[in-house]
Amino acid sequence: MKKKIVSIILATLLMVHVLSGCSGQNNSQKNDTSQTAYAKLMTYKTENYLQQSIADFNAVLDNDYPEFGEVYETVVKDILPDDENYDFVMLTLSASVSEIYFKNVEKSDEFGMNFCVKKQTKPIKPLPGEELIFLAQEPIYDFNFWGTCYIKYTIPNPSMLTVEERDNALRTIQTEMQEYVDGLSEDEIMSGNIRMLLTDKAIQLANNVSSDNIKLNCEIDSIEIYNEGTKISQ
Secondary structure, X not given: OHHHHHHHHHHHHXXXXXHHHHOXXXXXXXXXXXXXXXXXXXXXXXXXXXXXXXXXXXXXXXHOXXXXXXXXXXXXXHOOOOOOOHHHHHHHHHHHHHHHHHHHOOOOOEEEEEEEEEEEEXXXXXXXXXXXXXXXXXXXXXXXXXXXXXXXXXXXXXXXXXXXXXXXXXXXXXXHHHHHHHOOOXXXXXXXXXXXXXXXXXXXXXXXXXXXXXXXXXXXXXXXXXXXXXXXXX
């Protein structure tokens, strides 16, 4: 029964991370429950966690289910990108949650992690009288591009790979994919070749960061482009 409960929690956590990471955060001020969960989650950020092997680090999280899962789910829905521990929660812990899920639920040695890239330009100027409403929301843009990417990776020997090495590999792909998108013009994105451009870049980055201890591949799942309210099909 415990294994079944843990499997359900892991599947839920994986979906929470995907939705939080790709569709933006609907954050609110921390209440007592989320503050308690946040404090508990930070106990896993030990002084030497980066030097721990993936095997050891994930074993601690796995042994603490379902309590760890509950606090992680609470924090991942509320944490803001400017939080000093954002990277630890959304990269380190999220990667480990994914690995534990694939190992325990999918019975697979291949892991996976979604992330998004975006480019938004041409901010819309509010009409007279709408300034307060406009400023209360996030900026609205006339040109919007979103791409959902999926990193697939294997770790031949989790005892030989540190948390720092894994995180650096995943972070490099995410960061450099976003930097690549930042450098593209609107015309390049709408040219009809954007999926091929992103795929080529993703493959290049995955090859560059792969090593004997971690093998990575990166695919483009979905693309959405809107220009002046019109959806551009790709």
